[in-house]
Amino acid sequence: xxxxxxxxxxxxxxxxxxxxxxxxxxxxxxxxxxxxxxxxxxxxxxxxxxxxxxxxxxxxxxxxxxxxxxxxxxxxxxxxxxxxxxxxxxxxxxxxxxxxxxxxxxxxxxxxxxxxxxxxxxxxxxxxxxxxxxxxxxxxxxxxxxxxxxxxxxxxxxxxxxxxxxxxxxxxxxxxxxxxxxxxxxxxxxxxxxxxxxxxxxxxxxxxxxxxxxxxxxxxxxxxxxxxxxxxxxxxxxxxxxxxxxxxxxxxxxxxxxxxxxxxxxxxxxxxxxxxxxxxxxxxxxxxxxxxxxxxxxxxxxxxxxxxxxxxxxxxxxxxxxxxxxxxxxxxxxxxxxxxxxxxxxxxxxxxxxxxxxxxxxxxxxxxxxxxxxxxxxxxxxxxxxxxxxxxxxxxxxxxxxxxxxxxxxxxxxxxxxxxxxxxxxxxxxxxxxxxxxxxxxxxxxxxxxxxxxxxxxxxxxxxxxxxxxxxxxxxxxxxxxxxxxxxxxxxxxxxxxxxxxxxxxxxxxxxxxxxxxxxxxxxxxxxxxxxxxxxxxxxxxxxxxxxxxxxxxxxxxxxxxxxxxxxxxxxxxxxxxxxxxxxxxxxxxxxxxxxxxxxxxxxxxxxxxxxxxxxxxxxxxxxxxxxxxx
Amino acid sequence: xxxxxxxxxxxxxxxxxxxxxxxxxxxxxxxxxxxxxxxxxxxxxxxxxxxxxxxxxxxxxxxxxxxxxxxxxxxxxxxxxxxxxxxxxxxxxxxxxxxxxxxxxxxxxxxxxxxxxxxxxxxxxxxxxxxxxxxxxxxxxxxxxxxxxxxxxxxxxxxxxxxxxxxxxxxxxxxxxxxxxxxxxxxxxxxxxxxxxxxxxxxxxxxxxxxxxxxxxxxxxxxxxxxxxxxxxxxxxxxxxxxxxxxxxxxxxxxxxxxxxxxxxxxxxxxxxxxxxxxxxxxxxxxxxxxxxxxxxxxxxxxxxxxxxxxxxxxxxxxxxxxxxxxxxxxxxxxxxxxxxxxxxxxxxxxx
Numbered sequence: 001x002x003x004x005x006x007x008x009x010x011x012x013x014x015x016x017x018x019x020x021x022x023x024x025x026x027x028x029x030x031x032x033x034x035x036x037x038x039x040x041x042x043x044x045x046x047x048x049x050x051x052x053x054x055x056x057x058x059x060x061x062x063x064x065x066x067x068x069x070x071x072x073x074x075x076x077x078x079x080x081x082x083x084x085x086x087x088x089x090x091x092x093x094x095x096x097x098x099x100x101x102x103x104x105x106x107x108x109x110x111x112x113x114x115x116x117x118x119x120x121x122x123x124x125x126x127x128x129x130x131x132x133x134x135x136x137x138x139x140x141x142x143x144x145x146x147x148x149x150x151x152x153x154x155x156x157x158x159x160x161x162x163x164x165x166x167x168x169x170x171x172x173x174x175x176x177x178x179x180x181x182x183x184x185x186x187x188x189x190x191x192x193x194x195x196x197x198x199x200x201x202x203x204x205x206x207x208x209x210x211x212x213x214x215x216x217x218x219x220x221x222x223x224x225x226x227x228x229x230x231x232x233x234x235x236x237x238x239x240x241x242x243x244x245x246x247x248x249x250x251x252x253x254x255x256x257x258x259x260x261x262x263x264x265x266x267x268x269x270x271x272x273x274x275x276x277x278x279x280x281x282x283x284x285x286x287x288x289x290x291x292x293x294x295x296x297x298x299x300x301x302x303x304x305x306x307x308x309x310x311x312x313x314x315x316x317x318x319x320x321x322x323x324x325x326x327x328x329x330x331x332x333x334x335x336x337x338x339x340x341x342x343x344x345x346x347x348x349x350x351x352x353x354x355x356x357x358x359x360x361x362x363x364x365x366x367x368x369x370x371x372x373x374x375x376x377x378x379x380x381x382x383x384x385x386x387x388x389x390x391x392x393x394x395x396x397x398x399x400x401x402x403x404x405x406x407x408x409x410x411x412x413x414x415x416x417x418x419x420x421x422x423x424x425x426x427x428x429x430x431x432x433x434x435x436x437x438x439x440x441x442x443x444x445x446x447x448x449x450x451x452x453x454x455x456x457x458x459x460x461x462x463x464x465x466x467x468x469x470x471x472x473x474x475x476x477x478x479x480x481x482x483x484x485x486x487x488x489x490x491x492x493x494x495x496x497x498x499x500x501x502x503x504x505x506x507x508x509x510x511x512x513x514x515x516x517x518x519x520x521x522x523x524x525x526x527x528x529x530x531x532x533x534x535x536x537x538x539x540x541x542x543x544x545x546x547x548x549x550x551x552x553x554x555x556x557x558x559x560x561x562x563x564x565x566x567x568x569x570x571x572x573x574x575x576x577x578x579x580x581x582x583x584x585x586x587x588x589x590x591x592x593x594x595x596x597x598x599x600x601x602x603x604x605x606x607x608x609x610x611x612x613x614x615x616x617x618x619x620x621x622x623x624x625x626x627x628x629x630x631x
Numbered sequence: 632x633x634x635x636x637x638x639x640x641x642x643x644x645x646x647x648x649x650x651x652x653x654x655x656x657x658x659x660x661x662x663x664x665x666x667x668x669x670x671x672x673x674x675x676x677x678x679x680x681x682x683x684x685x686x687x688x689x690x691x692x693x694x695x696x697x698x699x700x701x702x703x704x705x706x707x708x709x710x711x712x713x714x715x716x717x718x719x720x721x722x723x724x725x726x727x728x729x730x731x732x733x734x735x736x737x738x739x740x741x742x743x744x745x746x747x748x749x750x751x752x753x754x755x756x757x758x759x760x761x762x763x764x765x766x767x768x769x770x771x772x773x774x775x776x777x778x779x780x781x782x783x784x785x786x787x788x789x790x791x792x793x794x795x796x797x798x799x800x801x802x803x804x805x806x807x808x809x810x811x812x813x814x815x816x817x818x819x820x821x822x823x824x825x826x827x828x829x830x831x832x833x834x835x836x837x838x839x840x841x842x843x844x845x846x847x848x849x850x851x852x853x854x855x856x857x858x859x860x861x862x863x864x865x866x867x868x869x870x871x872x873x874x875x876x877x878x879x880x881x882x883x884x885x886x887x888x889x890x891x892x893x894x895x896x897x898x899x900x901x902x903x904x905x906x907x908x909x910x911x912x913x914x915x916x917x918x919x920x921x922x923x924x925x926x927x928x929x930x931x932x933x934x935x936x937x938x939x940x941x942x943x944x945x946x947x948x949x950x951x952x953x954x955x956x957x958x959x960x961x962x963x964x965x966x967x968x969x970x971x972x973x974x975x976x977x978x979x980x981x982x983x
Contacts, residue, residue, distance in 0.1 A: 221982035231978060237968030239960040240731045242724075259978070263970045271956040273967055275731040280757040284724040287717065287754075291728025294715060295693070295736065296961030298968070299728060313718045321715075407979045410972045415965050449693050449713035450733045450959060457706055459716035469661075469706065 017108070017208040022052050022077040024088035024209045026159070029101045030152065031094050033065025038177060038188075039152035040071040044402060045173035046156075046165050047075050048222055051214040055081035056402045057595060062247070062341045068097045075211055081404065082518035083595040088209055089163070091155050092119060093133075102126070110207035112158055127207040129199075131158055136198055140191050150191040157195020162203065164210050167192055221405050225398035228369035229328060230256035231408065232376025233300060234263065237415055238326075240292035240299040241276040242285045247340050248396040249302040249330035282307035286314040286325065290389075293324040294458060296420070296448035298380050302328035305347050306335050308354065308391075315389050316355025319483070320460045322435070322444065324383035324390075324418070326376075327351075331395040333593050342593030343396035345513055348568035351391045352542055357461065358480055360487050363542040364392045364495060365512040369405040371540075372398065377411055378495055384418035386490050387446060395563070397514045397595040419445045421453040432456075434467030435479060442486030487543055494541035499551060505533040507609065508555035512539040512569060514595060515561045521598035522561075522605070529602065530611045539569070544576060552581045559605055561588040563596050650686030658683045660710040664703065670822030670848030671701055671770045675708045677825065678739065678768075681832035682709060692737045693729055697722040697751055700777050700850075701743035701770035709739075720751025723758035726765050727949075733959035734950045737836070738765040745775045748784035748803045755805070759812035761949040762840040766832070769805055769843070770822075772850035780853030793853065806940055807926045809843045810919055815943040816842035817922070819936060822849070831939060840948045847935060916942050 026043070030036035040056065047054045054075050061067035074084050086106050092098040092113040099122065102111060107125040115130035136154050137147045160167050171189050178184040229252050233241070241260075243253040253276070260274045275292075279285040285301040292299035303311070308329050318325055331347045333339035351363055362382055364375045375392055383390040419425070419439075421432060429438045429445055434456040436444055444465075447453035456467035464475040465482075511519045516538055526532040537551045537558075552558050552573075560570040567587040574582040588604045590596040603615040648654050658679040663672050682692070692712040696702035698719035705714045717725040726738050747755045747769050758767065773786040782790075785805065786798045809817045816838045820828040828846065835842030915921060922941040929936040956963070 219983075221979060223982050227982075231975070235969055235975065237963075237965060239963065239968060240728060242728065242731075263974050264968070266956050266967075269956065271954050273956050273960065273963055275953050275955060275960060277727065277731065279724065280753055283721060284727075284754055284757065287721045287724025288728035288731070291715070291717075291725035291730075292732040292961075293728070294725070295729035295732035296959075297728075297732030299732070314721065317718055407983070408975065410975050411969070415969065447713075448961065449729065450691060450736050450961070452690065455690065455711055455713040457714040457716065459714075460718075 019210050020088070020208045021210045021212050022075050022214060025072055025074045025084045025086065026089040026091065026163075027087040027101075028071045028073075028091040028152075028155070029094045029097050030069055030071070031065070031096070032061055032063050032067045032069040034093070034152065035149055036069070036071065036093070036152045039156050040073065041177065041402065042153070042170050042173040042188075043156050043159060043165065044073050045176065045222060046160075046169040047073065047211055048217055048220075048404065049169045049172060050166055050211060051217050052211055053077065053079040053081065053214075053216050053404060055404065057083050057397065058401055059594060060341050062337065062339075068094050070101075077214060077216070078524075079216065080517070080521045080598070082521050083597045085597050085599055089159070089207070091159070092117060093152070093155065108207070110162070110209060112155060112162070129158070129162065129203045131155070131195075131198060131203075136194050137191075139194050141187060146187060150188055153188045153191035154195035154198075157192040157197075158199045158203070159195075160192065161196045161199035162205060162207070162209075164212065166213075167196060217404065219407055221407055222402050223369045223405055224251065224400055224402055225366065225369050225372040225394050226252035226330065226400060227255045228372035228405065228408070229302075229366075229376045229392070229394065229399070230259055232373040233326075233380075234259045235373075235411055236298065236377040236380040238298045238300050238380065239274050240289065240297040241274065242279050242288035242292070242299070242301050243276075244279050244282045244285045244301075244303065244307060246282070246304045246307050248332055248343075248400045249304050249307075249328060251400060252302040252328055252330065282310040283314065286311040286318075286327065286389075289325045289327075290314060290318050290323045293383070294321075294448075295450065298326075298384070298415075299324070300326040300328070300380070302330065304330050304332050304334070304340075305350070308347055308351060309335075312355050315361065316357060316359050317460050318389040319355065319359045319361065320357070321458050322387040322446070322483075323458070324380075324387055326379045326383050326390055326392065328376075328392045328394060330399040331393060339593050341396070343514070343563065343595055344591060344593065345393070345395055345515065345563040346565075346568070346591075347393060348542075348562075348564070348572060349566075351393060352572055354391075358483075360543075361388065362386065362390045362487075362490055362494065364390065365540055365542075366392065366394055366398065367513050367516040367538065367540075369398070369403050370408060373408045375495065375540075381413075381416040382490070382493060384420075385416050385493065386443060386486060387418060388486075393513065395514055419443055421445045421447040421451075423452070426453060433465045434458075435463060435482070436465040437482050437485070441489045442482050442484075443489065444482075491543045491545060494543060494545065496545055497540055497547070498536075498538040499547070500536040501551075501554070502533045502535045505535045506556040507532060507605070508535045508537060508551060508558040509561060509601075509605075510537045510539055510551075510558055510569075510573075511561040513563075515563055515590075518596045518598045518601055519561055522601035525598055525602040526605060530606055532606070532609065532611070534605075542572065544573070548573065549577055549581055552577060552584055556584065557586055557609070558584050559586050559588050559601075559608070561590075561596070561601055563590050565589060565591045649683050651688050653683070653686075653689070655679070655683050657689060657711065658709055660708040661706045663707045665700055665707075666776075666850075666852045668851045669700070670772065670846075670850070671704050672707070673822040673825075674741075674768065674770055674828070674846055674848055675704050677822075677828045677832055679708045680825075680829050681836060682739075684829070685833055685836045687737055687836065691735060692739060693726070695722045695726045695729070695738060695740040695765075697742050697746035698777075699743040699746045699775065700772075701741055701768075701848075702746060703777075704770070705739070705741050720746050720749070721754055722746070723751070723754040723763070723765075723767070727758070727761070727763055730763060730765070730950060731953075731955075732961040734764075734955060735959055738763075740765050740767045742767065742769050743776075743783070744769060744771040744773060744785040744805075745781075745783040747805060752784075752803070756808075756812055758841055759809045759814040759843065762813070762815050762946055763949045764839050764841070766835045766838075766842045767844070768832075769845045770848045771805070771845050772848050772854055773802075774850055774853050776850050776853055780850075804926060804930060805843070805845045807923055810922055810926075810941050814843050814941070815840040815946040816939075817941040818842070818844045818939045819847070820844060821847045821935075821937055824937070827938060834939060834942075838942070838944065840943075840946055847937075916940060919943075 120128040694705035
């Protein structure tokens with residue numbers, strides 16, 4: 001392309017290697033609490049504004065300050081946004097991990113580092129760029145406090161010069177972040193300029209990595225999944241929000257609170273059309289949500305695995321008493337201390353069957369911010385339609401990282417409030433029985449306190465179809481059979497999968513949630529590297545649609561890709577598929593606490609399909625894959 | 632169950648209809664399945680009396696409970712009201728959610744000493760802090776009835792189980808705890824004291840905020856033995872009450888009337904004794920420190936202070952502090968809860 005050639009010509013000190021344009025990963029290694037998040041997001045946003053597809057993954061410890069943290073930015077012209085294992089450009093700011101960070105790089109990578117760390121003696125197959133950050137800081141400001149805050153902006157300045165990221169786009173990103181604070185923008189811009197000038201004067205470009213403007217991001221936004229879910233909840237008309245802080249779900253409710261305060265306060269009276277309560281624990285959070293929904297409000301809570309465990313008893317009550325609730329589970333590694341700030345898809349089974357007795361809960365699996373938004377609205381509709389708790393299974397990667405997304409569309413359907421009894425409905429159904437299956441779909445009619453509709457006594461397992469207390473065997477059986485029927489009805493109401501059939505393919509892949517993005521890239525790799533065609537079934541909900549079995553039937557082997565050790569979704573499928581079809585399921589599993597990457601999928605499938613004996617040669621492990629040790 | 636004729640003695644039920652235009656039977660519930668003579672049944676009767684007397688509209692009432700004998704009782708009063716039998720110890724959260732959804736509801740919660748003092752102590756603590764408008768009744772018998780007589784956290788030091796096991800742990804005084812936590816209406820009463828309990832319940836229904844009432848309510852089946860409270864020696868020196876255990880006369884409620892300030896010894900079915908100290912006329916129920924001191928002093932003497940112990944009528948309740956719109960959140964139409972397209976466009980522009 002012409003633009004490409006011109007750009008190369010303009011680079012006076014380009015390396016002898018072929019340039020790598022808009023297809024590499026930058027990793028910034030810093031100390032937690034050093035304020036690097038701003039610099040990293042500014043870099044990410046600047047690349048985004050240049051029209052280049054980009055993604056960011058923040059790998060951070062469970063800590064306020066002091067432990068190592070890594071932020072990875074991947075630019076990819078094809079639009080791949082999954083994590084990439086190989087790091088091409090390292091910014092080494094953390095003395096504690098610098099050595100390991102450098103040793104883990106592939107040959108040819110570039111390293112921008114704090115000059116006193118003396119890293120250039122470690123390897124002779126990398127390109128080293130020492131930068132005297134402290135000396136440069138002195139040029140920015142004499143104010144020690146301010147200097148500390150903009151220290152990281154210096155490396156953005158250096159990278160802008162080395163990689164060709166537009167400084168003005170960086171400033172625009174700064175303004176986006178610090179909108180109302182021109183002084184803050186100004187001093188950060190100064191730091192950018194100082195860093196850029198230093199690189200221009202002192203650093204010879206010897207690596208092949210470049211960012212060049214593209215036009216791939218028109219109409220796109222940058223957003224975290226939790227923020228997207230928050231917008232969805234607001235647009236779903238949520239009125240009762242009850243929650244308990246837990247990483248990585250807190251930002252969902254916190255963002256929601258901000259939006260509700262801005263957009264859901266009555267203009268005339270200044271009064272709120274919503275109630276938010278920070279509960280004393282997750283048990284109370286779900287209890288409040290159920291109480292709210294029982295009394296007719298659209299209620300929700302958000303949590304993560306440990307909170308889900310605490311919600312177990314109430315989730316069962318919600319199922320048996322048939323009370324709606326929307327529960328966001330932003331999955332993480334668990335339990336207790338260790339990896340609460342790392343991602344996983346480990347709550348599939350625990351949420352599907354949460355509680356005691358014969359319980360089953362609908363699950364939604366968003367893979368993108370857009371789906372966090374749309375499925376938030378789906379979840380409220382489904383919870384009220386089916387009068388039962390509904391889980392939205394996001395994860396830390398989706399919830400807390402920044403993603404490109406198409407702009408969200410305004411909802412086209414009205415709210416579905418389900419079968420709530422009013423005078424007209426009462427006349428239609430005749431005598432009200434809270435748990436009577438009047439319509440043959442397993443879904444009874446419900447009345448809401450505070451309305452003229454007849455009351456009933458809401459309780460757990462022991463009731464007959466009239467809502468009266470009963471310990472009779474036949475009443476219990478009849479009721480749980482109806483609940484099973486209701487769950488069957490739900491199948492066709494759940495978000496449908498996205499299916500791509502390749503008629504030549506003998507291999508199928510099933511994935512859900514954030515694993516999707518690595519599958520997209522992995523399928524291309526399978527085709528390029530082994531000419532292996534695959535079909536793809538992106539699952540979006542449980543209970544499964546009936547088409548799942550025919551997808552499996554089409555293929556000799558079906559690989560279920562997921563981010564847990566125990567093949568949780570595959571296990572759930574095996575419960576429903578006929579033995580012969582269940583036998584076709586194989587697993588690709590990734591449970592390292594970091595998001596799954598395409599290479600893991602490609603290698604695993606090629607080995608299991610007999611194309612290869614072992615994994616392609618791996619680069620040294622990044623320290624974050626080995627874990628933070630020696631606290 | 633007590634007959635309607637009996638309840639009229641100390642309530643305004645002799646007026647046939649109340650200000651809601653309803654007669655007393657409109658406030659009755661299902662037939663009790665608790666033991667005959669259980670103090671809880673008497674409390675249900677008092678709730679019926681108080682709601683009738685206060686002219687509460689049953690279709691605005693929600694009845695809430697946890698798990699246990701006490702928590703079964705909401706099925707036995709106000710049968711035409713909605714009820715929610717939640718999970719053990721977690722009724723406060725369900726009530727909180729329901730009132731968020733509809734602040735016009737009148738919430739009556741019934742808990743027990745185990746449901747509140749043990750498994751539910753966390754939710755109890757935060758309910759008291761929040762001052763949610765709810766009448767919260769603890770039917771307090773010092774033991775677990777439904778699981779057959781284990782100690783609860785309100786059992787006194789030295790009291791015994793039927794098996795002879797002695798309780799070594801100090802009791803939780805729910806009233807003192809509630810006051811310390813910022814509760815705005817704290818009362819203690821006795822299921823056999825019709826006059827006082829009805830008056831306390833009526834005041835509780837009139838209170839805007841959490842009205843916490845600890846009602847001593849003897850368990851005629853599992854606490855029906857001597858030594859279950861203060862005097863271990865007394866238990867030993869008296870006849871085995873087990874003979875009376877299974878005989879609980881129908882219609883027979885424990886009844887006691889006494890003047891304010893007087894100390895009264897009440898002998899239970901089981902021979903254990905409760906000392907009920909009425910607050911004297913000079914007592915100021917708005918003085919938190921005084922209230923706490925009286926609770927501690929009476930407890931040290933092996934007595935119970937009953938009546939309205941502490942009240943702070945002007946405190947802001949939880950729903951008011953949330954600044955909600957006038958209509959119940961549950962009844963807001965889509966047009967008021969789904970922002971227009973312009974809002975979404977504005978948000979999208981900000982993220983672009």
